Amino acid sequence: MKRIKIMSIIAMMLLTGSRMAAQTHTPVTTLQRPKLVVGIVVDQMRWDYLYRYQKRYTEGGFRRMLSEGYTCENTALPYVPSVTAIGHTCIYTGSVPSIHGIAGNNFVKDGQKVYCTDDKTVKPVGSTSDAGLMSPQNLWTTTIGDEMRIASNGRAKVVGVSLKDRASILPAGHNPNGAYWFDDATGRFITSTYYMDKLPQWVRAFNDKHLPERYLSADWNTLYPKATYAESTADDTPYENGIREGVKPMLPLPLPALYRKYGYGIIRNTPFGNTLTLDLARAAIEGEQLGSDEETDLLAISCSCTDYIGHQTGTHAIETEDTYLRLDQALADFLAYLDQKVGRGNYLVFLTADHGAMNNARFLQDRRIPADSWDSKAAARKLREALAKDYPQTADLIKTVMNYQVFLNVDAIRSARLDASKVKERVVSLLQQDPDVLYACDMEKVATASIPDEVKYRIINGYNRERSGSVAIVLKPNHYDHGMKGTDHGTWNPYDTHIPLVFMGWGIQHGSTTRPTYMTDIAPTIAALLHVQAPNGNIGRPIFGAEQ
Numbered sequence: 001m002k003r004i005k006i007m008s009i010i011a012m013m014l015l016t017g018s019r020m021a022a023q024t025h026t027p028v029t030t031l032q033r034p035k036l037v038v039g040i041v042v043d044q045m046r047w048d049y050l051y052r053y054q055k056r057y058t059e060g061g062f063r064r065m066l067s068e069g070y071t072c073e074n075t076a077l078p079y080v081p082s083v084t085a086i087g088h089t090c091i092y093t094g095s096v097p098s099i100h101g102i103a104g105n106n107f108v109k110d111g112q113k114v115y116c117t118d119d120k121t122v123k124p125v126g127s128t129s130d131a132g133l134m135s136p137q138n139l140w141t142t143t144i145g146d147e148m149r150i151a152s153n154g155r156a157k158v159v160g161v162s163l164k165d166r167a168s169i170l171p172a173g174h175n176p177n178g179a180y181w182f183d184d185a186t187g188r189f190i191t192s193t194y195y196m197d198k199l200p201q202w203v204r205a206f207n208d209k210h211l212p213e214r215y216l217s218a219d220w221n222t223l224y225p226k227a228t229y230a231e232s233t234a235d236d237t238p239y240e241n242g243i244r245e246g247v248k249p250m251l252p253l254p255l256p257a258l259y260r261k262y263g264y265g266i267i268r269n270t271p272f273g274n275t276l277t278l279d280l281a282r283a284a285i286e287g288e289q290l291g292s293d294e295e296t297d298l299l300a301i302s303c304s305c306t307d308y309i310g311h312q313t314g315t316h317a318i319e320t321e322d323t324y325l326r327l328d329q330a331l332a333d334f335l336a337y338l339d340q341k342v343g344r345g346n347y348l349v350f351l352t353a354d355h356g357a358m359n360n361a362r363f364l365q366d367r368r369i370p371a372d373s374w375d376s377k378a379a380a381r382k383l384r385e386a387l388a389k390d391y392p393q394t395a396d397l398i399k400t401v402m403n404y405q406v407f408l409n410v411d412a413i414r415s416a417r418l419d420a421s422k423v424k425e426r427v428v429s430l431l432q433q434d435p436d437v438l439y440a441c442d443m444e445k446v447a448t449a450s451i452p453d454e455v456k457y458r459i460i461n462g463y464n465r466e467r468s469g470s471v472a473i474v475l476k477p478n479h480y481d482h483g484m485k486g487t488d489h490g491t492w493n494p495y496d497t498h499i500p501l502v503f504m505g506w507g508i509q510h511g512s513t514t515r516p517t518y519m520t521d522i523a524p525t526i527a528a529l530l531h532v533q534a535p536n537g538n539i540g541r542p543i544f545g546a547e548q
Helices: 002-024 062-068 084-093 144-151 165-172 201-207 211-215 255-262 264-269 272-288 305-313 318-343 361-365 376-390 410-415 420-431 443-448 453-462 519-530
Strands: 036-042 070-072 106-109 112-115 158-162 178-183 188-192 297-303 347-352 398-402 405-408 437-442 471-475 501-505 511-513
Touching: 036 084, 036 165, 036 318, 062 318, 062 347, 062 501, 084 144, 084 165, 084 519, 106 398, 144 158, 144 297, 144 519, 158 165, 158 272, 165 178, 165 297, 178 264, 178 272, 188 201, 201 272, 211 264, 211 272, 255 264, 264 272, 264 305, 272 297, 272 305, 272 318, 305 318, 318 347, 347 519, 376 398, 376 420, 405 420, 410 420, 420 437, 420 471, 437 443, 443 453, 443 471, 453 471, 501 519
Parallel strands: 036 297, 036 347, 070 511, 158 178, 158 297
Antiparallel strands: 070 501, 106 112, 178 188, 347 501, 398 405, 405 471, 437 471
């Protein structure tokens, strides 16, 4: 009996203690997350464009992001070649070509040159043109959007929008709710059967507004008097290409006449294609109800016109300056819309670029700065001629030269039972005789080559064993594989690889850093802020610590 009483007392004490523990235990709170993440990539936006045109930026656009957001002033691409497809992929995967598989806008796959998002197994949706034969099938890794979808059991929504197919498809990843891009043949935004069998009603309704026709119904004139464009050279210089052959590179540009002659694709070479893209972004928010519930959604936007215009007119043209001033106004309107629709402080936005651009070579020469163009086709021809003499009984050993890489004809080398390493040594030796070439090296021997580390690690990160060339080419500074008008990109140099990066909105304190950050750090930063897994090929690190 006495033992029973003791056991009862112990049981009462344990029960009381457990109740007290339950009453004093702090309940687990729901993780705080933004309603919407918006990624804005400005194609070919050099870092210095944030400040070169700042005097005439509006308070609500780039200036707002700089004054409210956190700016990473020393952000770089950690790979080469610095091109659109790789940049957009890197931003959203936190990875590099050697891992994510996108080795260029074009690369060699299974012995054939392919476009990064080509997919002949799908069909176009919203058009009958080949522009719809696209998917992310060549992407090997997940994106931050894919990880958000996985973490939420499919409840998070992910949408990509851009004029360029690759700039919508690759950021959106493998499992988005949709990716949409512009079809020059119809003037409409389309997709492919990889994503869906028919366009959503909101995309059809958007297309039915015929906005491209509206934007092309008036001349493109400057926002301000032409004489006030102090950051640019005079209009119509030898540094610029026209929008089409025979059209003078000069504003005002007669868009109605050009539209009648060349069709909808003209909008890519005007600032109004960026406005159209942001119009579609708004329609996506409305149509997909992005940012409207407890799950964090992702909207990946890419403004492509800055790249088309940059290639055409260069980095110091009035057209380029006017394009950024107009983009600033469109950005201000879009951010104000997000404030109203999603709520200020409820969304997280980051703005960056996929790559930069070199100053026009003739522009530099006129200022006594060493610069020149380099012709990859001529280089390939010289290599073929030399190798034909070395190996007269062998088929053409050079497949192509692109992406600042030499692609060898691997099948021909195997058939002739040649020593591939000896062929590569010969190619390197020939390239080193070119006065425009600074370095050339076997891709598989870069680690031991006498090349500065800043260049070396970028080549290694950019080398994909299955899809890259066999020999890397590094040109002298201010040399590019381009003509003497307009500009290009693709090299390791800061003008191509130093990009803007600004975070603003939910969870972001105002500030800046000049410590080295990388494009690969963007995706893991978003993942850390959202408390989701980083993409499966990520090599970057979160930028923010406890201070955010």
